[in-house]
Amino acid sequence: MEGWALPEINLLLCDRCGVCVEQCPTNAVTMGADGPFVARPADCTYCALCESICSRLAITCAFEIVWEPDSGVEFGDRVP
Numbered sequence: 001m002e003g004w005a006l007p008e009i010n011l012l013l014c015d016r017c018g019v020c021v022e023q024c025p026t027n028a029v030t031m032g033a034d035g036p037f038v039a040r041p042a043d044c045t046y047c048a049l050c051e052s053i054c055s056r057l058a059i060t061c062a063f064e065i066v067w068e069p070d071s072g073v074e075f076g077d078r079v080p
């Protein structure tokens with residue numbers, strides 16, 4: 001779906017082992033002629049499993065850290 005974050009697969013590092021295709025819990029990844037790609041973006045839950053299981057470190061699931069300026073939580077506070 002447009003605007004969704006998706007795992008980035010570096011095909012220069014990928015050896016086409018197919019593990020990400022086999023292990024993706026939602027079958028969002030498919031092996032194409034050039035290598036694996038997220039063929040069904042709407043099915044990707046961004047769980048980052050593919051990133052953690054790729055032995056070639058070819059997959060990156062980037063996360064953006066956003067600070068909430070007025071949350072009232074100070075550094076060192078316990079957050080329930």
Ligand code: SF4
Nearest residue numbers: 014015017018020054
């Ligand atoms: S697990 Fe990594 S090396 Fe294997 S096919 Fe997927 S991206 Fe390529």
Ligand code: SF4
Nearest residue numbers: 024044045047048050
């Ligand atoms: S982030 Fe999770 S759901 Fe998305 S392609 Fe990777 S393993 Fe599949």
